[in-house]
Amino acid sequence: xxxxxxxxxxxxxxxxxxxxxxxxxxxxxxxxxxxxxxxxxxxxxxxxxxxxxxxxxxxxxxxxxxxxxxxxxxxxxxxxxxxxxxxxxxxxxxxxxxxxxxxxxxxxxxxxxxxxxxxxxxxxxxxxxx
Numbered sequence: 001x002x003x004x005x006x007x008x009x010x011x012x013x014x015x016x017x018x019x020x021x022x023x024x025x026x027x028x029x030x031x032x033x034x035x036x037x038x039x040x041x042x043x044x045x046x047x048x049x050x051x052x053x054x055x056x057x058x059x060x061x062x063x064x065x066x067x068x069x070x071x072x073x074x075x076x077x078x079x080x081x082x083x084x085x086x087x088x089x090x091x092x093x094x095x096x097x098x099x100x101x102x103x104x105x106x107x108x109x110x111x112x113x114x115x116x117x118x119x120x121x122x123x124x125x126x127x128x129x130x
Contacts (some may be wrong), residue, residue, distance in 0.1 A: 006068030007116035008061060009104060011079045012054070017064040018113055020120075025113055028064050032057035058086035062094055070123075071097045072116055074104040099123060 003019035003026060010016070012032070019026040032054045061083060065071055071094065073080050080101055087094045100119065107115060 003067070004069045005072070005116065005120045006065050006070070007072040007074065007112060007119075008065060008083075009107065009112050010061060010073070010075045010083060011077060015057075015061045015064070016109060016112060017061065018109070018116065019068060020113055020116055022117070027109060030057070030060045030064055053082050053086070055086060055090065058083050059090060062087060062091040065094060065097075069097060070099045070120065072100045072102065072119055073098060074102045074112070074115070076103065076105050 003021045003024070005021070006017065006019045008015055008017045010030075014032075015030040017028045017030060033056055034054065073084060075083075080103075084098065084101055087098065100123070102119075104112070104115065
């Protein structure tokens with residue numbers, strides 16, 4: 001993909017990846033191999049009772065972001081933070097491309113693109129970039 005900017009909205013059940021430019025959007029949706037896997041603690045289980053993060057899912061999301069030079073990561077809860085941790089450990093090529101991590105509830109795809117365009121425009125204006 002040839003777009004400079006990308007935004008990804010994710011939770012534990014899906015990720016919406018948008019490569020955006022002022023006039024175009026390329027969208028993909030990534031789902032984990034084991035959908036609806038709950039990561040909550042289970043009572044009566046030795047240890048934390050918590051299932052591990054789905055690293056294959058996060059790797060697929062990282063792969064969908066390839067080609068972007070600036071990446072905004074958003075989502076409603078902890079998945080976005082777990083994804084950032086995954087990138088730091090497993091997908092080092094994306095680390096320096098992350099320009100922001102924001103909490104965003106459940107926007108439509110159109111709302112997500114509008115939010116990202118505004119975010120990137122504001123960032124570029126603050127840094128004096130064209």
